[in-house]
Amino acid sequence: MNTENAAKNQFLQCWGxxxxxxxxxxxxxxxxxxxxxxxxxxxxxDVMSELQISRGNANMNLRSLVDWGLVRxxxxxxxxxxxxxxxxxxWKMFCAIARERKRREIEPVIAxxxxxxxxxxxxxxxxxxxxQITELLEFSKTIDxxxxxxxxxxxxxxxxxxxRMLGGKKSTKSKxxx
Amino acid sequence: MNTENAAKNQFLQCWGxxxxxxxxxxxxxxxxxxxxxxxxxxxxxDVMSELQISRGNANMNLRSLVDWGLVRxxxxxxxxxxxxxxxxxxWKMFCAIARERKRREIEPVIAxxxxxxxxxxxxxxxxxxxxQITELLEFSKTIDxxxxxxxxxxxxxxxxxxxRMLGGKKSTKSKxxx
DNA sequence: TCGTATTTTCAGAAAATATTGAAAGTTATG
DNA sequence: CATAACTTTCAATATTTTCTGAAAATACGA
Numbered sequence: 001m002n003t004e005n006a007a008k009n010q011f012l013q014c015w016g017x018x019x020x021x022x023x024x025x026x027x028x029x030x031x032x033x034x035x036x037x038x039x040x041x042x043x044x045x046d047v048m049s050e051l052q053i054s055r056g057n058a059n060m061n062l063r064s065l066v067d068w069g070l071v072r073x074x075x076x077x078x079x080x081x082x083x084x085x086x087x088x089x090x091w092k093m094f095c096a097i098a099r100e101r102k103r104r105e106i107e108p109v110i111a112x113x114x115x116x117x118x119x120x121x122x123x124x125x126x127x128x129x130x131x132q133i134t135e136l137l138e139f140s141k142t143i144d145x146x147x148x149x150x151x152x153x154x155x156x157x158x159x160x161x162x163x164r165m166l167g168g169k170k171s172t173k174s175k176x177x178x
Numbered sequence: 179m180n181t182e183n184a185a186k187n188q189f190l191q192c193w194g195x196x197x198x199x200x201x202x203x204x205x206x207x208x209x210x211x212x213x214x215x216x217x218x219x220x221x222x223x224d225v226m227s228e229l230q231i232s233r234g235n236a237n238m239n240l241r242s243l244v245d246w247g248l249v250r251x252x253x254x255x256x257x258x259x260x261x262x263x264x265x266x267x268x269w270k271m272f273c274a275i276a277r278e279r280k281r282r283e284i285e286p287v288i289a290x291x292x293x294x295x296x297x298x299x300x301x302x303x304x305x306x307x308x309x310q311i312t313e314l315l316e317f318s319k320t321i322d323x324x325x326x327x328x329x330x331x332x333x334x335x336x337x338x339x340x341x342r343m344l345g346g347k348k349s350t351k352s353k354x355x356x
Numbered sequence: 357t358c359g360t361a362t363t364t365t366c367a368g369a370a371a372a373t374a375t376t377g378a379a380a381g382t383t384a385t386g
Numbered sequence: 387c388a389t390a391a392c393t394t395t396c397a398a399t400a401t402t403t404t405c406t407g408a409a410a411a412t413a414c415g416a
Contacts, residue, residue, distance in 0.1 A: 004264030007297035007304065011311060018416080021283050023201035025374070036314075037307050054376045059394065075242035080384065080391055088310060090317045106198045112192030126185065129215050132266060133189060134212075139268045142337055149344035158344070159320055166327035166336070203404075222363080230408045237364065258361060258414065 008037060012051070028051060028061040032070055035086035041074045043081045069096040091156040099151035106144045113137040186215060190229070205231060206239040210248055213264035219252045221259045229231045247274040269334040278331035291315040 012030045020031025031047055042050070047058045062084055065071035070093060075084045087093055118132045121124045150158060190208045197207025209225055220228070225236045240262055243249035246273060252261045265271055294311045298304045328336060 005292050005304075005307075007299075007311075010297055011294045011307075014287060014294065017290070019282065019297055021201050025201050027374080035308050055393085056282070056377065056395075057375050060375090061187045063394090085305055090313045094317070105196065109192060109196050112188065112195075115250065116185050116189045116192065117321050119188055119329055121185075121265065129185065132215050133185075139190075142341060147342055147346060158340075159324070162322060162336075162340075162344070165339070166324060171395075173267070204406080234365075234407065238405090260363075277378090321392050333379085 012039060015170040025053070025061060025064070027064070028064050031061050032065055032086060034063075034086060035071055036088060038086070039085035041076070043083050045081075047084070068100050085109060090154075094156075095153065096149045098147045102144055102147040102151065106140060106147060110137065110140050110144060113140060188313045189215060203242070205229070205235060205240060206242050207240050209236070210243055210264060212260065213243075213249055213262060213268060216264070219254070219261035219263040221261050223259075225262070246278050267330075272334075276325045280322055280325040280329065284318060284325060288315065288318050288322060293317060 008027075015033035015036075016026040020026045029171070030051055034047065034050055035042060044062065046054065047053070047062065048055060051058070063072065065086075066073060070087055072085050074085045075081075076083055081117045087096065090105050113133055113136055116136070117130060120130050120133070149157040161176075181339055190211045193211035193214075194208040197210075198204045200315055212225065220223060222233065222236050222240065223242065225231070226233060227232055229236070240249065243262075243264075244251060249263055250263050250265070252263045253259075254261055265274065266320040290313055295308060295315070298311070300310050
């Protein structure tokens with residue numbers, strides 16, 4: 001990691017940690033952070049030298065980021081190398097993550113819980129079990145639905161509304177927060 | 179893992195996987211699953227034998243579950259052993275998780291991003307950097323606020339409202355979605 | 357207080373995950 | 387189509403995380 005900029009290093013560190021704690025490969029999160037604050041698209045070699053990681057590692061995690069829809073491949077004219085550019089809009093990023101986590105983590109849970117109900121049968125002894133699984137399943141389906149809908153919003157209209165609904169700070173000034 | 183019940187095993191498996199993919203120790207998630215579908219509180223030994231894990235492992239993860247507010251310690255009269263009982267309400271569980279993840283994972287990110295801004299200074303060269311970090315920071319603060327507010331709702335009123343707002347299925351009955 | 361039942365801790369072992377780097381594969385260009 | 391530039395793969399290795407089990411600590415009842 002270059003020493004160039006302490007703030008940038010702090011950011012790479014911070015973002016990597018956060019990724020880790022949400023079950024995302026730390027290097028993947030760091031590359032994402034690097035690209036997010038990079039003014040130009042970066043090549044695999046740029047990423048390797050900035051983060052001091054191997055080609056294989058850089059390649060694999062860049063591909064993952066592309067798969068997640070957080071990063072685009074790009075090309076510079078007169079250059080054979082591939083460059084990578086991050087989506088910078090926070091809401092767009094949020095949508096991409098919501099979409100992928102729905103697909104990778106919520107949908108499989110729904111399928112798993114449905115299989116539980118299948119296996120549980122209808123006998124008296126499994127009543128409580130079925131009730132609990134059914135409640136989890138319905139909740140999961142609601143979350144699944146909401147993540148899907150949120151992920152397709154072009155603009156972040158929903159969070160400000162929620163903030164108001166859940167008691168956002170009252171405006172003390174005469175004009176609204178508009 | 180006892181062979182007693184295929185549905186239960188499926189559930190333990192499924193819940194463990196889900197935990198893993200969200201950065202939660204798989205065993206912790208499995209113990210949680212086990213307690214969720216257990217009619218009586220279970221002792222450490224019960225958990226050990228159901229999941230075939232060591233005392234140390236069981237103890238550590240039970241403590242974590244208690245720390246997360248997902249499991250309560252309980253006692254049976256005339257028995258010196260400690261027993262554990264899961265919160266079963268899905269909404270209550272959701273709130274506990276939201277509360278803890280806010281505290282453990284969102285708040286540190288906010289602090290980290292604020293430190294980035296400190297370190298970045300005010301010079302022209304860091305303009306884009308500051309803009310990006312600032313946007314991430316504001317988004318994080320919004321999420322932080324929302325998780326805090328959601329976590330304190332006794333009842334799940336908010337999700338049904340959201341479902342309606344984001345295009346919940348239209349009523350097929352004669353009256354409109356009013 | 358003592359002895360016993362129970363819980364907690366923690367160093368070492370095992371398992372899971374992430375990383376490396378070199379070879380194989382691919383693609384663009386003369 | 388040969389070559390050089392670049393990308394991808396993957397077996398070996400390193401690192402991190404999780405788990406074990408026995409020892410230490412604690413709580414309880416007589």
